Amino acid sequence: MSARVVARRLGRKLLPRFAPAATLHSHATSFGFKEVNEEEKSKLVGNVFTKVATNYDIMNDFMSGGLHRLWKERMVSKLSPFPGMKHLDVAGGTGDVAFRILETINSVNRRAAEDILEDDLQEETQIYVCDINPNMLDVGKKRAQQRGLGDMGSLVWVEGDAENLTFKDGSMDGYTIAFGIRNVTHIEKVLAEAYRVLKKGGRFLCLELSHVDTPVFKQLYDYYSFSVIPVLGELVAGDRDSYQYLVESVRRFPPQEVFASMIADAGFQKVEYENLVGGVVAIHSGLKI
Amino acid sequence: MHRSVARRLLRYSFFFSSSSSCATNQTPFLPIRIATPGFRFRFLSSATSPFPFPFPPDPSDSNSNDDFSARNRSDTHTSSSSGGTSTTPPRANYEEEQARVLAASLHHVIRSGWTEAAMIAGARDIGVSPSIVGAISRKEGALVEYFMDECLQKLIDIIDSGELQLQDLVPSERIAKLIKVRLQMQAPYISKWPQALSIQAQPSNISTSFKQRAMLVDEFWHASNDEGSGVDWYLKRTVVGGIYSATEIYMLTDNSTDFDDTWTFLNERVRDAFDLKKTYQEVKYFAEAVGAGLGQGFTKKKGF
Numbered sequence: 001m002s003a004r005v006v007a008r009r010l011g012r013k014l015l016p017r018f019a020p021a022a023t024l025h026s027h028a029t030s031f032g033f034k035e036v037n038e039e040e041k042s043k044l045v046g047n048v049f050t051k052v053a054t055n056y057d058i059m060n061d062f063m064s065g066g067l068h069r070l071w072k073e074r075m076v077s078k079l080s081p082f083p084g085m086k087h088l089d090v091a092g093g094t095g096d097v098a099f100r101i102l103e104t105i106n107s108v109n110r111r112a113a114e115d116i117l118e119d120d121l122q123e124e125t126q127i128y129v130c131d132i133n134p135n136m137l138d139v140g141k142k143r144a145q146q147r148g149l150g151d152m153g154s155l156v157w158v159e160g161d162a163e164n165l166t167f168k169d170g171s172m173d174g175y176t177i178a179f180g181i182r183n184v185t186h187i188e189k190v191l192a193e194a195y196r197v198l199k200k201g202g203r204f205l206c207l208e209l210s211h212v213d214t215p216v217f218k219q220l221y222d223y224y225s226f227s228v229i230p231v232l233g234e235l236v237a238g239d240r241d242s243y244q245y246l247v248e249s250v251r252r253f254p255p256q257e258v259f260a261s262m263i264a265d266a267g268f269q270k271v272e273y274e275n276l277v278g279g280v281v282a283i284h285s286g287l288k289i
Numbered sequence: 290m291h292r293s294v295a296r297r298l299l300r301y302s303f304f305f306s307s308s309s310s311c312a313t314n315q316t317p318f319l320p321i322r323i324a325t326p327g328f329r330f331r332f333l334s335s336a337t338s339p340f341p342f343p344f345p346p347d348p349s350d351s352n353s354n355d356d357f358s359a360r361n362r363s364d365t366h367t368s369s370s371s372g373g374t375s376t377t378p379p380r381a382n383y384e385e386e387q388a389r390v391l392a393a394s395l396h397h398v399i400r401s402g403w404t405e406a407a408m409i410a411g412a413r414d415i416g417v418s419p420s421i422v423g424a425i426s427r428k429e430g431a432l433v434e435y436f437m438d439e440c441l442q443k444l445i446d447i448i449d450s451g452e453l454q455l456q457d458l459v460p461s462e463r464i465a466k467l468i469k470v471r472l473q474m475q476a477p478y479i480s481k482w483p484q485a486l487s488i489q490a491q492p493s494n495i496s497t498s499f500k501q502r503a504m505l506v507d508e509f510w511h512a513s514n515d516e517g518s519g520v521d522w523y524l525k526r527t528v529v530g531g532i533y534s535a536t537e538i539y540m541l542t543d544n545s546t547d548f549d550d551t552w553t554f555l556n557e558r559v560r561d562a563f564d565l566k567k568t569y570q571e572v573k574y575f576a577e578a579v580g581a582g583l584g585q586g587f588t589k590k591k592g593f
Contacts, residue, residue, distance in 0.1 A: 079423055080405070080422060080423035082405075082409050082419050082420075082422070085420070173418045173420040174423075198418075199417075200418060201386070201390075201412060201418035201419070201420055201421035202418045202421075203418075203420045203423055269382070287383065287421065287424045289382050289386050
């Protein structure tokens with residue numbers, strides 16, 4: 001109660017000083033810790049991912065010690081995919097999440113075929129992988145060929161913007177975004193688009209690097225992110241700046257509770273989040289009714 | 290439907306409020322659905338306060354928090370402008386939708402069992418994306434619990450309507466009849482019932498299923514107008530719980546028409562229990578008599 005009063009008072013005091021600045025830079029956004037123009041941000045993020053595309057999965061393994069596989073596995077198991085599903089994986093250019101979903105569905109399918117007749121299964125499973133960056137999609141397509149998933153027709157590769165999806169309203173059963181929402185310019189727009197394309201009963205799941213609050217672990221994690229990761233990036237991928245951006249953008253991303261309330265504001269129900277490894281990553285989920 | 294449960298519980302607590310020994314017994318039998326928290330509600334209520342979330346201080350850039358707080362401020366505006374009307378109804382909506390999916394899933398249980406497949410089929414039937422099944426925690430467990438809740442409701446409704454004419458029966462017949470009515474409800478699912486029992490026995494579900502059974506047994510005693518209290522209270526409920534479970538298991542392998550063998554078995558067990566009660570009382574009287582006799586003998590001896 002008192003905090004609210006203090007906040008209001010502070011807001012009144014600070015507003016006159018910041019209001020003109022705020023209107024002046026209304027189109028300013030963050031790129032890591034730097035303030036940049038909105039148009040510039042998408043270009044800069046695009047550059048980062050064009051640069052890291054080829055080494056993306058190797059670097060993920062290096063930085064997380066292979067843990068990112070478990071995190072993605074966890075998200076897919078939370079999604080509980082089913083045969084005949086229409087799923088949209090946004091910012092999933094290299095196909096990591098899409099392959100996992102497809103494999104889960106295939107195993108579910110085999111199990112289901114044994115004990116029940118799935119007569120109402122004319123609908124085919126379709127997983128749309130949407131990414132703004134064609135280089136990332138190319139990596140994904142190549143990997144799909146190597147895995148033997150390329151010719152099945154269940155995977156559809158779409159180049160598109162998460163803030164402005166080309167899919168129809170209410171066309172998807174599931175929506176996942178793994179390590180992607182941090183890089184977009186307007187999180188609210190992405191959430192609104194996710195809500196739009198989902199069917200009634202469809203689910204939104206987001207896997208994202210998040211905030212650590214445990215005291216000692218936080219210091220360790222900060223040291224690791226600011227001192228180790230950029231060096232790793234330089235050694236393995238030969239690109240220090242992109243990984244500096246990565247750790248900075250994680251710090252700029254809203255904390256778990258704030259992001260959860262943003263999801264709820266977009267219209268989702270049963271908004272929950274689960275911290276993994278003490279909050280290094282968090283899985284947020286929401287349900288559209 | 291829920292109102293009738295609440296009414297009963299209220300009546301129940303009122304009834305026992307005079308005897309302090311039984312007041313503690315009510316706590317395990319609170320209705321389960323009321324206890325499930327609404328997550329959305331929590332988030333929304335926290336989003337309306339100006340400083341709802343602790344911002345981690347950023348050592349390397351002092352300006353970095355401005356973006357968050359600005360965004361958060363705008364959030365506060367949007368959520369407060371959208372008003373309180375949007376906060377409460379959606380939450381109920383979600384639970385309603387889940388209940389609808391579970392109800393539709395029951396039609397598929399006979400074919401697919403108490404499985405996720407049945408729930409997916411149920412969701413398809415009512416035009417909801419089967420994705421919703423992923424949002425239901427303890428999927429199969431939730432389905433079985435929903436069924437148990439529905440059956441209890443049905444039982445209460447039947448008792449309230451008075452069509453069983455329990456007042457014309459003696460207590461042992463009342464109990465037998467109530468158990469029979471309840472077990473007949475799961476007769477259509479009998480081929481899949483072993484699976485339901487195994488789901489109920491899973492560690493994550495066992496606490497809820499235990500509560501549901503306790504509520505059910507409680508309902509049996511209520512409807513049979515038992516007004517006892519004290520240590521007897523536990524004994525009676527344990528015995529009826531035992532009879533119910535034994536009959537439930539017997540029913541699984543019963544191939545007779547309309548489960549005739551099961552009902553014979555049930556009647557015999559109820560009779561056994563009431564005989565046991567009689568025997569227990571007889572033993573008690575006998576012991577008292579012997580004790581009195583001994584005491585008399587002792588005083589006589591002393592006086593002698």
